[in-house]
Amino acid sequence: MGDFIVKGLRKTYGDFSLEIPELVFRRGFVTGVVGDNGAGKTTLMRCMTGAALPEEGSVDPGSPLPAGAVFDECPFPQEMRARQLSSIFSSMFDGWDDQRFRGMLKSFGIDEGKKVKEYSRGMRMKAQVAVALSHPTGILVLDEPTAGMDPAAREEFLDCIRDYMLDESSCVAISSHITSDIEKIADYLVFLKDGKVIIDGETSEILSRYGVLHAPRDSDICGSGIVRRRTGPHGCDYLVEGLEEFSAAHPELKADPVTLEELMILISKGEEA
Amino acid sequence: MDIVVSNSDPRPIYEQIYSQIRSQIINGVLKEGELLPSMRVLAKDLRISVITTKRAYNDLEAEGLITTVGGKGCYVSSVEPSVIREGHLVSIQESIRKAADEARENGISREELHEIVDLMYDGD
Numbered sequence: 598m599g600d601f602i603v604k605g606l607r608k609t610y611g612d613f614s615l616e617i618p619e620l621v622f623r624r625g626f627v628t629g630v631v632g633d634n635g636a637g638k639t640t641l642m643r644c645m646t647g648a649a650l651p652e653e654g655s656v657d658p659g660s661p662l663p664a665g666a667v668f669d670e671c672p673f674p675q676e677m678r679a680r681q682l683s684s685i686f687s688s689m690f691d692g693w694d695d696q697r698f699r700g701m702l703k704s705f706g707i708d709e710g711k712k713v714k715e716y717s718r719g720m721r722m723k724a725q726v727a728v729a730l731s732h733p734t735g736i737l738v739l740d741e742p743t744a745g746m747d748p749a750a751r752e753e754f755l756d757c758i759r760d761y762m763l764d765e766s767s768c769v770a771i772s773s774h775i776t777s778d779i780e781k782i783a784d785y786l787v788f789l790k791d792g793k794v795i796i797d798g799e800t801s802e803i804l805s806r807y808g809v810l811h812a813p814r815d816s817d818i819c820g821s822g823i824v825r826r827r828t829g830p831h832g833c834d835y836l837v838e839g840l841e842e843f844s845a846a847h848p849e850l851k852a853d854p855v856t857l858e859e860l861m862i863l864i865s866k867g868e869e870a
Numbered sequence: 871m872d873i874v875v876s877n878s879d880p881r882p883i884y885e886q887i888y889s890q891i892r893s894q895i896i897n898g899v900l901k902e903g904e905l906l907p908s909m910r911v912l913a914k915d916l917r918i919s920v921i922t923t924k925r926a927y928n929d930l931e932a933e934g935l936i937t938t939v940g941g942k943g944c945y946v947s948s949v950e951p952s953v954i955r956e957g958h959l960v961s962i963q964e965s966i967r968k969a970a971d972e973a974r975e976n977g978i979s980r981e982e983l984h985e986i987v988d989l990m991y992d993g994d
Contacts, residue, residue, distance in 0.1 A: 626920065759914040784919045799921060801882075 598766050599659035600624050601645070601736050606654035608640055615640045615792040617654070622736065624659060625765040627758065629783025629800065630772040631857070633865045636789040638772040639669070642740045645770065660735030663690065667729055667742040671721040675714040679707060679724065690732035698731035704753070718745030723754070730757060737761065739771040743778050751775070755782050776857040790865065808840035808852035809859050818850070825867030835870065836863040871900065871907065875916055883918055887926035895935050895946055896954050906936060906944040
């Protein structure tokens with residue numbers, strides 16, 4: 598089993614175009630896919646599972662096993678109850694684990710007798726997670742899986758992913774607007790903007806590479822390392838790339854380590870500096 | 871095996887893990903031949919990236935404190951305590967030499983320096 602590799606991908610919808618020369622989802626690790634709405638996260642993930650067909654490019658799953666997927670729209674028949682879903686999936690997926698499926702529904706607090714159409718948003722996501730984790734998969738593609746979940750349920754979900762990752766042949770791609778979830782779970786990060794990958798690398802390395810500098814509004818800090826500037830009502834934030842070198846060159850300026858949230862906001866809303 | 875990871879500790883997480891396992895091996899809390907949790911299990915238990923635990927284990931292995939047996943896991947190696955102790959003594963001597971030089975140059979007495987060392991030894 599090898600890495601999950603996306604190559605020369607191109608997918609257009611009207612004005613929007615997702616273009617990815619190459620992207621590697623490392624086996625044994627969790628890759629977080631982040632970016633604003635419309636950056637191309639869902640399009641990328643749909644191409645990865647085969648739910649969307651790209652005009653160009655190839656996807657090498659690196660495994661003969663099917664992908665497990667969680668998307669915003671729940672694909673299960675609305676009139677079905679969870680226990681009926683299990684019998685359908687047992688004929689669809691090799692190695693379907695009915696006991697595990699039911700156990701997960703129970704721990705997620707989903708009544709097996711309830712119809713899919715009666716689920717809340719959080720329950721729809723959880724039911725998809727339970728399905729994805731109840732059969733052998735080559736990759737888990739999770740698009741906003743924690744949307745609609747409360748903090749305790751999100752933590753429980755993240756623990757499911759941590760369990761899944763105990764097997765070193767596991768591979769996960771996950772997107773979320775809840776940046777703290779991504780910071781907690783993603784070993785690697787892919788940052789999309791306007792259909793292109795703008796940052797790609799190890800999460801802790803990326804977060805330690807960038808820093809944020811809070812300065813007065815009339816400050817005009819520029820020079821090597823300053824990549825974005827965002828003016829607010831009471832001050833100005835600068836995004837610094839190469840935090841260590843910058844701090845060494847400008848000991849008078851105190852730059853703080855960046856959070857994923859700040860990094861995303863400064864990259865998408867800041868002006869280039 | 872007890873490992874405490876703290877966000878208020880300025881050291882990177884891999885270094886916190888590395889130094890805690892290291893001191894448990896040196897102090898004999900972890901004995902020779904003992905099996906450490908796998909990198910993946912430790913990452914899950916501490917809710918951190920497996921990249922981080924891998925880095926800590928790699929550093930421990932590079933120092934000869936643990937050995938990876940392919941397919942089985944990481945074991946505590948046999949460590950000659952005197953070797954480790956010697957390494958510490960050299961580095962402590964270096965630190966104290968700097969402190970002693972500074973004390974002498976600035977008229978701080980031997981007794982005062984001793985007093986500082988005694989205070990520091992008990993922790994602040």
